[in-house]
Amino acid sequence: MLDFPTICFFVNLLVIQALVLPLYYAIRVSKWQQALLAITGMVSLGVITPRLLVFYVPFWLFVALLHRVTCWCRGTRIARVVFVLSLVALLVPLVAWKLLPVHFVNLFNLLTHHFLWTYCRPLGVIDSIKDYLLPLGLSFATFRALDLLIQTYVDAIPRQTISRILAYGFFAPVQIVGPLVEFRELGDSGNAARRFRLDEFVSGAGLVFIGLTKVYVLAFPLRSSREIFTYADVNPTLTVWLHLILFTWYFYLNFAGFTDIAVGAARLFGYRVQGNFNRPYFRSNIQLFWANWHMSLTRWAQRNVFVPVGGYRKRTQTRAIFATMMTIALWHDISIPLALFGLIHATALYANRLWQDHPAAKRKAPSRFNTIAAACATQLFVTLTFPLLALPMEAIPMFYGRLIGLEYAG
Amino acid sequence: MLDKLNHRLKSLFTQSGVGVACTWVSVLRIAVWVGVFMVIGQHWLSQKLTATTTTRADRFFDMQLPFGDPMVFRSGPAASGDMRLAWISGSDAQVLPLDKGDFDLLPLRVRRAMPPEQRRIDILGYVLESQRITESLHCVRNALANDADFVVLSIHPYWSFDVRTPLVRNYMVASAIASNWSYPRTLLPLLFVSEPRDWVRAIFTPSFLALQIQPEFNELLTGQLDQVFAINRTKGRLARKLHEHRLVYYPSRHAYTYWILSGVYERYTKYLPAWMISYASHRDAAKMTNAPYNELMLNSIITALTHSNAAAFLYITPLSDTELAKPGISELVARRAKYLEDRVKSLDINHRIDVLGEFPDTWRDELKFLINRDGQEDYAHLADREHVGDATGQLPNFMAHRILKKLADVRKRHAN
Numbered sequence: 062m063l064d065f066p067t068i069c070f071f072v073n074l075l076v077i078q079a080l081v082l083p084l085y086y087a088i089r090v091s092k093w094q095q096a097l098l099a100i101t102g103m104v105s106l107g108v109i110t111p112r113l114l115v116f117y118v119p120f121w122l123f124v125a126l127l128h129r130v131t132c133w134c135r136g137t138r139i140a141r142v143v144f145v146l147s148l149v150a151l152l153v154p155l156v157a158w159k160l161l162p163v164h165f166v167n168l169f170n171l172l173t174h175h176f177l178w179t180y181c182r183p184l185g186v187i188d189s190i191k192d193y194l195l196p197l198g199l200s201f202a203t204f205r206a207l208d209l210l211i212q213t214y215v216d217a218i219p220r221q222t223i224s225r226i227l228a229y230g231f232f233a234p235v236q237i238v239g240p241l242v243e244f245r246e247l248g249d250s251g252n253a254a255r256r257f258r259l260d261e262f263v264s265g266a267g268l269v270f271i272g273l274t275k276v277y278v279l280a281f282p283l284r285s286s287r288e289i290f291t292y293a294d295v296n297p298t299l300t301v302w303l304h305l306i307l308f309t310w311y312f313y314l315n316f317a318g319f320t321d322i323a324v325g326a327a328r329l330f331g332y333r334v335q336g337n338f339n340r341p342y343f344r345s346n347i348q349l350f351w352a353n354w355h356m357s358l359t360r361w362a363q364r365n366v367f368v369p370v371g372g373y374r375k376r377t378q379t380r381a382i383f384a385t386m387m388t389i390a391l392w393h394d395i396s397i398p399l400a401l402f403g404l405i406h407a408t409a410l411y412a413n414r415l416w417q418d419h420p421a422a423k424r425k426a427p428s429r430f431n432t433i434a435a436a437c438a439t440q441l442f443v444t445l446t447f448p449l450l451a452l453p454m455e456a457i458p459m460f461y462g463r464l465i466g467l468e469y470a471g
Numbered sequence: 472m473l474d475k476l477n478h479r480l481k482s483l484f485t486q487s488g489v490g491v492a493c494t495w496v497s498v499l500r501i502a503v504w505v506g507v508f509m510v511i512g513q514h515w516l517s518q519k520l521t522a523t524t525t526t527r528a529d530r531f532f533d534m535q536l537p538f539g540d541p542m543v544f545r546s547g548p549a550a551s552g553d554m555r556l557a558w559i560s561g562s563d564a565q566v567l568p569l570d571k572g573d574f575d576l577l578p579l580r581v582r583r584a585m586p587p588e589q590r591r592i593d594i595l596g597y598v599l600e601s602q603r604i605t606e607s608l609h610c611v612r613n614a615l616a617n618d619a620d621f622v623v624l625s626i627h628p629y630w631s632f633d634v635r636t637p638l639v640r641n642y643m644v645a646s647a648i649a650s651n652w653s654y655p656r657t658l659l660p661l662l663f664v665s666e667p668r669d670w671v672r673a674i675f676t677p678s679f680l681a682l683q684i685q686p687e688f689n690e691l692l693t694g695q696l697d698q699v700f701a702i703n704r705t706k707g708r709l710a711r712k713l714h715e716h717r718l719v720y721y722p723s724r725h726a727y728t729y730w731i732l733s734g735v736y737e738r739y740t741k742y743l744p745a746w747m748i749s750y751a752s753h754r755d756a757a758k759m760t761n762a763p764y765n766e767l768m769l770n771s772i773i774t775a776l777t778h779s780n781a782a783a784f785l786y787i788t789p790l791s792d793t794e795l796a797k798p799g800i801s802e803l804v805a806r807r808a809k810y811l812e813d814r815v816k817s818l819d820i821n822h823r824i825d826v827l828g829e830f831p832d833t834w835r836d837e838l839k840f841l842i843n844r845d846g847q848e849d850y851a852h853l854a855d856r857e858h859v860g861d862a863t864g865q866l867p868n869f870m871a872h873r874i875l876k877k878l879a880d881v882r883k884r885h886a887n
Contacts (some may be wrong), residue, residue: 069668076667108666187663190764278504285693287704295707304702453716459709469708 067238068276070197071322074105074233075269078329085330086257094254095228098330101207106198110191111184115173117202121230124151124206125223131213132220144214148207158196159395169196198237200392202230204361209244211365218244234330238316239323240337240357247332255331271447275318290451293460294469301463304448308451309444313342313470316355335360342443345427345435347409348417350443362388380416383407393450398457402449409442473743528579531594543646543676544597544610547617552593554878556582557614560625561602563788566862567841567854577863578854580625581874584867589875595619604631604768605643608657611772612650617632621878622776623785623870626803626811627851628790632765648673657771660764774813776824782881784874786827787811791840794850804829822884825877830866837864 081101088094106113127147134140150393158165168194176183209229212218225248235242289296289304296304320337327334341354352360367385371377383404388405416422427435448460459469530552534544558564558578566575578594585592595617597610607624614622644665649672651657706714776783787808795801806830815826829835839853839862853862 069666072668072671073666076671183663186764190664236491281689282696285696285702286700288704291710291713292702292704292707294709295705296703300702303700305701369822453713455716456709456712459712 067319070105070109070237071319071326073108076109077101077104077233079327082329086255089254089256091254092222092224095222095224098233099227099231101230102233102236105233105236106231109178109197110174110194111171112191113197115176116169116196117198117231119390120154120202121206122223123229124209124230125221125226127151127210127445128213128226131210135214135216138220140214144210147210151203151206151210154196155199156395158199159391166193166195170194190349201235201237201239201241204241204358204392205230205235205244208241208361208365212244218248221248232327232332234323234326235334238319240320240334242327242334242357243361246334258331261328261331261333265325268321268328270325272318272321272323272325275314275321277305277318280311280314280318283314284385286311287451290448290456290460293463296463298463298466301460305464306444307447309440309447310383312447313338338448342440343436344439345432345471346413347406347439347442348413350439351406351410358389358392378414379411386410397454398449398452402407402446405446405449474799491773528582528594530592531576531579531596533596534617535597535599544613547595548593550593550618552591553589554591554620555593555595555618556621556623556874557595557597557610557617557619558623559597559602559607559610559614560599560623561627561630561788562598562600563625563627563851563853564598565852567852575855577867577870580863580867581870584871585875600628601641602630604772605647608629608768608772609643609646609650611775615775615781619781621874622781623874624772624783624785625788626769626785627788628807631769632807645669645672645676649676651771654771654774657767660767666766671796675680701767769811773818773824777818782823782825782877784809784825784827784870784877785815786870787829788851789830789835789838791846791848791850793840823877823881828872830869834864834866834869838866839864840860 066212078101081097084227085094085097088097103114106117127150130143131140132148134143154165158169174185174188177188209218221244229244229247232242232247286304286307289301289308293301317338324334324336337355337357337358339353339356341350344353345351362385366388369383370381370384372381372385385405387400387403388408390399393399445464448457452460462469532545532548534547536543556578558576560577564577566577566580568574576596576598578596579597581704582590582592582594595614597614598612599606602610607626608656611622611624644661645668648658648665648669651661752817787804790800790804794803807826812826812828815824818824838853839856840850841849842856843849855862
């Protein structure tokens, strides 16, 4: 198995949390709580396979080092150069993985395992019976690290201790899926230790329960709809459409379910991280869709791409929209289908922006019927672009051909 | 009361800003879903969970559920024959047919090779698609729990010994924990290789049938929904295109556990980066050592057999000439065969356990191995072939003789 089932990660985490939480709330010293958070995250990754720690511990130590260097250089002439080099250095593993997946995954597994086998044989033995894996959570880790560094560079985050950065990097609930949390979401209470609060605990447990319900009860029955991407050419057009629509719901419910579990698990630790979805399929235009779909990624891109590129200035707005959407798309994978996905959504957002500025759009509030029709149209548009997330380039023409009824022989 | 609880939960979730509120309707919806699934599952379970004689052969009981999950087996059948034989093996006990029909099984051929008066044998079949040492242990424990009089266990010369391949299914660790509660020496290493979820599963599954058969249940659910949202799974052009695309990723998926270790998957070399081929070619099979974890599992198997009254026949899966001709392989097999034989001979109950490390060449030469699509002889799988006929040759006679002889020895010793 190359990909680790996300639900297994969360079951592991909840069991670890059940053991750790009494100690966590008993400590009442912020820095020890931070250390325990970091250890919990490391254990959560390490039980999947110790190989992951060989990669992530140096990775986050490197981030801590870059954070310190950025702090030191702040206000000096080399600050900009150091900052750009730091960003490039952090992006190297992610870009290498997306561009050369086979080579990177092989190298990732073999080198990390070889290190353990050579320098820590007991862990090497344990690691050797674990599966070959993708670098789990690398996309999330890279973007969280970039965010930390950018916020440090613009002086929004003061100098932090290594243990706080490790606690952020290894914050278990959001390690492999879930909201792309900001450093400030975990560090806004300064040095105050987290106290146990029953209402927070119940709310967190409730969210975990709701997340599990979404994943197991609502999304799971729809999962076979994914197979339409494999068998579209041998199924009637109507079936292809039906399964594509079911897939969009599967995709949303599954992801939203895991997000709820992550948010709930974070709340069990006393942290209120923001949600990731807010009924995105019921939004009446594409801008509102993106404001409510994978909201943490959208916020990240808005903060670190849209604003710096000039999204709030009329002259540079178009450029900012395209840059933002391409970042969001290519974060998933650096490929032609994802580039197309980004371009199509950026164009739609641009068109929506033009329409919003048009006098006709401002004349009167839309009727209820128009709002529902607009929500349906938005959902249809999104549904039609989702195959780009799931198919390689060579299969895309065939799939869209089937949607309009074209036949493919043999 | 529920209203109060709902109100409390609603206020909590509304504060959270996530947009989720717990209402009467949502509670009812969850209850209905759970009810529906339990009714379907219970109905289905009652039909599936007891082993019944299969269409494959009379008194052959397939102990696996349709999904082939070795974590949970059917409950054993009521005794109907003179003896209960458990046959535990991987796909090497499947004999592929000439046509595209269903494969035959080595245990059935062995029973057919026995004298007619001695064929009243119930066979508990544990022929897994892939078998590793952890699975073997689980099967042995299950077979013994089902009162097997005789256990035949095939041990793979690679997968049963190599450190990187002690199990093929992740969730087997949970089963291994569950079946080793009273064996601390086996349980301790499992502590290190397991994940917390494995312990949860090991603790709860014995009491909850629905959890035990979860993979089966998933299959059932998917099957039922397929009937509603019918999807045709005939492989068309799109599927072939995607298959080609996935092949590029296939070697990276298997490099660790299969390709690098044995060279079995050499047909995928064109998809592998050059550096990796070079790395793999420097792996010397002759230098491979047994893994402590696998040895421990093997010892647990032998200990389990020792503590039972069952007789057993353990053999190392015979490999093809093509495979044995590869550098270091025959030495590797010889070394592992000797290890196994020495391990059993060191026990004072070796009168009950027959062990065969390497099949005599006279018997092995008659085996007809599957010819793969690249024209090469497969390393371990058997297939009946046109012109040359029966793939198993005299092997069933040989094995039937060994089994009956061992059984006679044991019975004679018991009588004395």
